[in-house]
Amino acid sequence: MSKQDGSNRLVSGPEVDDSTATILHVDLDAFFASASLLARPDLIGRPVVIGHDSSRSVVTAATYEARKYGVHSAMPMSRALRLCPNAVILEPDFSLYSRLSKQVMAILDDTSPEVERLGIDEAFVGIGGLRRLSGGANRIGAELRARIRRETGLVASVGAASTKYVAKLASSRAKPDGLLVVPADAVIDFLHPQPVSALWGVGPKQQERLARYGLHTIADVAHTSQERLSAWFGEATGRHLAALAWGRDPRTVEEREHEKSFGHSHTFSRDITDRSEQEGELLRLATGVGRRLRDAGVQARTVTLTVRFHDFRTITRSRTLPEATDVTRVIVEAAWSMLEQLGEMPPVRLLGVRASAVQDASDHGLLWDDTETWGSAERAMDAVHDRFGAATVVPASMLRRERKRDDTGPSGGD
Structure with missing residues (x-):
């Protein structure tokens, strides 16, 4: 998420020449905040900050009302509340964000065969071959924004230009809730x-x-x-x-089927030394990573453990698995093993788990005898979570700790 507050917003009208605008950049406005407000419509129009109510937490996202006070992502929560004392803090819900992102990307895929995902909340869409059938950037951009709002309740801003760079910059200037088309002959005046x-x-x-x-x-x-x-x-x-x-950018829209890595991290409200508590947190983080892998239909070959100590010294350890996986049990056991190998440690401030070296789930077979059984059980839990909420079914060890958490999920939310 950027620090934009919408004060320099610029949009174009339907009369602008869109004949050279063959690339769209579609960006969901304040995505994490907007998604969270779908369940809290009473907070629409108020300054809302997504994060955890802890002095050691950081801001995950903020509504445009909060941004006008200077609040932005990655800012310490304590500073955000000093800038905006009347802010409402909402806990992040990364499973919700993942589901909504998949809906939006499906809409883009339905619009054009050329979609390049940049993250959970933005993508390039090539429309050069659609003009005769679907019209130009003015029409396609407007219809995309309307369909996203109608089917998900989210708001998207769209930039259109002849290059990826100018299209992306145009979408940022169109925020919030706008469409900006930059014709080729207007690029220099715009830039x-x-x-x-x-x-x-x-x-x-x-x-x-x-x-x-x-x-x-x-x-x-x-x-x-x-x-x-x-x-x-x-x-x-x-x-x-x-x-x-000078507006020169030869890159074309290249389809990216999935993210390169999936990770979660947690900053503790107090430094911890208890190994069982550290292992319990890794279980929770790995559960989120496994769920995101399964939602994306991919599996990962490498698991990375991140440990940050009380003095902010940070170390990482990685392990390449004999077979790619989306099974939480495999991911957490790899993380536990790497933690154990670190031996005695100073007090821990942050733990993180990341899965990388991602490939399609259909690209290989399975090597672990019981992995398929565990994977089936975890997918059944996913279905329960989707229908009844993420807290309905959880591993027993995750029930031992009831405390506020400071998680960092996937980036996004402009």
Whole structure:
């Protein structure tokens, strides 16, 4: 999620020329917050923060009403509440976010065969071959936004242009709840007044470096020679900055069938040393990871354990499995084994479990004798959770701890 609050919103009308806008960037507005509000319509219009009510928690997402106070994702919850004392805090529900994301992506797949997923809440959609049958970006973008709202209750902003970079930037300017089409002959006028932070890949540190050379807007970068940019920032970065500053981006929409990795982490409200408590938390985190793998129809070959200590020192350990899996039992046993190998440890502040090296679930057979049985049981639990809620059926060891949690799930929520 970005720090946008909608104050610089820019949208286009149906009369704008969309003949060169062959790429859409579809982005769900404040996704985590908006999804959470579907069950709490009484909070619509109020500043809502998604996260945990703990001084050690961080903001997962925030509504636009909260953003106007300066609240944004990854901000310490304590600071968010100082900026916006009247904020309402809602617990995140990552299983809900995953289900809604799948619905939205299915809508995009139904619209075009060219869909490139960027995350849980955004995707590029190629529409170059749809104009004769479905119309241009004005019509397709408007219909997509209407269908997403009608079928999911979520709001999407859409940017349209001839390149991925400009389309993505356009969707961010259209937020919230807008459509912005940028014709090819208007790209330079659209880009050059924008700050250098709008250049794809330029974060706060890079922005500071650019500012040291007097580069504050995209126009400043565009009117600096590529040779000088390369001398200051290196050959590859210099070429990258010069190309984007003039709206050049040769990349095409490439279908991505699934995320590259699936992970959850937890920051404890107090540092813990008890090994059984650490193992119990890994069980809970691995349960969430396994569920997301099964929901996506994929399996993972590598399990990674992250441990952050009280002094913020962080270590990771990874294990490659003999066979890809989506079974929680296999994932948690790998995590437990890596934790055990660490031996005695200082107090632990954070634990995380991530599954990577992802492939389609149909790509292989099974090596563990009892894995298929466990997988079937876990899919049955998934069905119960979908119908009656995530707390209906849980492993017994997860019932031992009743405390607030600070989870970090998949990124998203602009």
